[in-house]
Amino acid sequence: GAVVSQHPSRVICKSGTSVKIECRSLDFQATTMFWYRQFPKQSLMLMATSNEGSKATYEQGVEKDKFLINHASLTLSTLTVTSAHPEDSSFYICSARDIQADSSGNTIYFGEGSWLTVV
Amino acid sequence: EDQVTQSPEALRLQEGESSSLNCSYTVSGLRGLFWYRQDPGKGPEFLFTLYSAGEEKEKERLKATLTKKESFLHITAPKPEDSATYLCAVGPLQAGTALIFGKGTTLSVSS
Numbered sequence: 001g002a003v004v005s006q007h008p009s010r011v012i013c014k015s016g017t018s019v020k021i022e023c024r025s026l027d028f029q030a031t032t033m034f035w036y037r038q039f040p041k042q043s044l045m046l047m048a049t050s051n052e053g054s055k056a057t058y059e060q061g062v063e064k065d066k067f068l069i070n071h072a073s074l075t076l077s078t079l080t081v082t083s084a085h086p087e088d089s090s091f092y093i094c095s096a097r098d099i100q101a102d103s104s105g106n107t108i109y110f111g112e113g114s115w116l117t118v119v
Numbered sequence: 120e121d122q123v124t125q126s127p128e129a130l131r132l133q134e135g136e137s138s139s140l141n142c143s144y145t146v147s148g149l150r151g152l153f154w155y156r157q158d159p160g161k162g163p164e165f166l167f168t169l170y171s172a173g174e175e176k177e178k179e180r181l182k183a184t185l186t187k188k189e190s191f192l193h194i195t196a197p198k199p200e201d202s203a204t205y206l207c208a209v210g211p212l213q214a215g216t217a218l219i220f221g222k223g224t225t226l227s228v229s230s
Contacts, residue, residue: 006162034217043206043222044163093162095218101168108153108210108218110162 003027004096006111013118018082021114023094029074030096035067038091038113047092050077084118091115121146125207125221132228135196140224142207143189152190153218154183155206163206166192197228 003026013019023033031052036044048069049057056069066088068080077096081088093113101107126141144152151170155163167176169185176183180201182193192205204225208218 004162041225043220046217049217091160106153106165106168107151109165110155113160113162115160 004094004109004111006094006114008114009112010115011117013084013116015085015118016083018080019084019116020078020080021092021094021116023077023079023096023111025075025096025098025109028096028098028100030077030098031074033071033077033094033096035069035077035079036093036095038093044093047079081116084116086118089116089118121209121219123207123209123219123221125205125224127224128222129225130227132194132197132226134198134228134230137193137195137197139194140192140205140207140226141189142192142221144207144209145188146209146219151210152185153208153210154181154190154192155208157204157206157223159204166205194226197226199228199230202226202228 005024005026007022011019033050035047037047038044046059047062050069050071052071052074058064066082071077091113093110095108095110097108123144132138151168153168154166156166157163167183169183172185172187174185180195184191204223206223207221210218
């Protein structure tokens, strides 16, 4: 099946610095990618929808100036957490939509997630 | 408002003890219902997509069914390796629209 790769899988950064997380679709083109945040034992919370070549659409309560999303190509979206604080520590997951369903009917693929720890 | 509710929140089974997980939903224009498995510290792993009421899909010990208001994930004779959080999500599958997730059911299977 299609693969979505996220990098880095784990990152520790100092408070006040910025960190970038990449999300790549490896064998399909994704005009739309989604960024989620997940707290321990909680479900996935949609942060923003990333559209190739245009501005991301942010969910209510998500600061667009803090969580910068760039979707510069059909296979890459990036999430940059700017001026990170300890409360930004979380598990960030991206997903990408393949407009063609595979034989099992799946169209949306998830990355492995990125653990961010801000110290 | 589109909403997905999963029950129970947690389920403990003995190996071989079959059971079902429930996902009820209210969504306008449902185009697909997804089941994912998530292991701790990992991204969701796709299991099934169901598109219409009455549809069923199977994979090893798992079978997913769909009605107009809910979906069930049946686990037959589970094994300890089936322990995970099972997430249900719905989506209109229109371009640019994200899935709406339930909070998940955490399954623990002991030997």
